Amino acid sequence: GQQVMQIPQYQHVQEGEDFTTYCNSSTTLSNIQWYKQRPGGHPVFLIQLVKSGEVKKQKRLTFQFGEAKKNSSLHITATQTTDVGTYFCAGPTNAGKSTFGDGTTLTVKP
Amino acid sequence: KAGVTQTPRYLIKTRGQQVTLSCSPISGHRSVSWYQQTPGQGLQFLFEYFSETQRNKGNFPGRFSGRQFSNSRSEMNVSTLELGDSALYLCASSLGGQGYNEQFFGPGTRLTVL
Numbered sequence A: 001g002q003q004v005m006q007i008p009q010y011q012h013v014q015e016g017e018d019f020t021t022y023c024n025s026s027t028t029l030s031n032i033q034w035y036k037q038r039p040g041g042h043p044v045f046l047i048q049l050v051k052s053g054e055v056k057k058q059k060r061l062t063f064q065f066g067e068a069k070k071n072s073s074l075h076i077t078a079t080q081t082t083d084v085g086t087y088f089c090a091g092p093t094n095a096g097k098s099t100f101g102d103g104t105t106l107t108v109k110p
Numbered sequence B: 001k002a003g004v005t006q007t008p009r010y011l012i013k014t015r016g017q018q019v020t021l022s023c024s025p026i027s028g029h030r031s032v033s034w035y036q037q038t039p040g041q042g043l044q045f046l047f048e049y050f051s052e053t054q055r056n057k058g059n060f061p062g063r064f065s066g067r068q069f070s071n072s073r074s075e076m077n078v079s080t081l082e083l084g085d086s087a088l089y090l091c092a093s094s095l096g097g098q099g100y101n102e103q104f105f106g107p108g109t110r111l112t113v114l
Helices: none
Strands: A006-007 A009-012 A018-025 A032-037 A044-049 A053-056 A061-065 A071-076 A087-091 A099-100 A102-110 B005-007 B012-014 B020-026 B031-037 B043-050 B054-055 B063-069 B073-077 B086-093 B110-112
Touching: A006 A087, A009 A061, A018 A087, A018 B005, A018 B086, A032 A071, A044 A061, A044 B005, A099 B086, A102 B043, B005 B086, B020 B086, B020 B110, B043 B063, B054 B063, B054 B086, B073 B086
Parallel strands: A009 A102, B012 B110
Antiparallel strands: A006 A018, A018 A071, A032 A044, A032 A087, A053 A061, A061 A071, A087 A099, A087 A102, B005 B020, B020 B073, B031 B043, B031 B086, B043 B054, B063 B073, B086 B110
16 A cells, blocks of 8 residues: 655754655655644644645745655754654545654754 | 544553543534554554545554544544553544645544553
8 A cells, every 4th residue: 555654763953953854655645744743742734735846935944845746855944942843744545545654753952 | 713622631441441532623624534643653544534424444453433423523432442552542633635634633532551
């Protein structure tokens, strides 16, 4: 079945450093969604990308959707302690259900 | 607008028992999906309900079942609990389709099976 893989599984950075997580799908996706889950919290929707090659920015966060619509990335510039958490990507299968990646857990050392 | 609510928030059961979890979606949302999350694991999809019908199902045994009512509220039932069922159970609501619409997650029900 369709798989959505994320790397790395964990990332430890010093505050102020940049961070990137990558999401790869075994099949072409119609769209991709990104969620953030803070420690002890629940996933919160960040953004949805739909178009091939799409790039969207939210303050220090930059999201990209690959030209082939099989991969995506989330880049955070100059991380802050408030960025800690697990970042998930999710893409729909042909049946329309979301398949979540295993997530990348970010820790930020002040 | 009120968010997704889940009850109870915490639950302790013993092996062999059964449990029912409840989820109230955001008003106007017709799709409710259920996920299981274990420590260090991603979100494992259980099932999705839309307009009282199960529209999608994950790879979980038949001990896991659910239903949706006419007001879109949903319940999830796990029978014959096993130790491995200990997890955070999250429900998420969306307007129409979880794969194509933003999902709003509830705070989850943390189930511990002893």
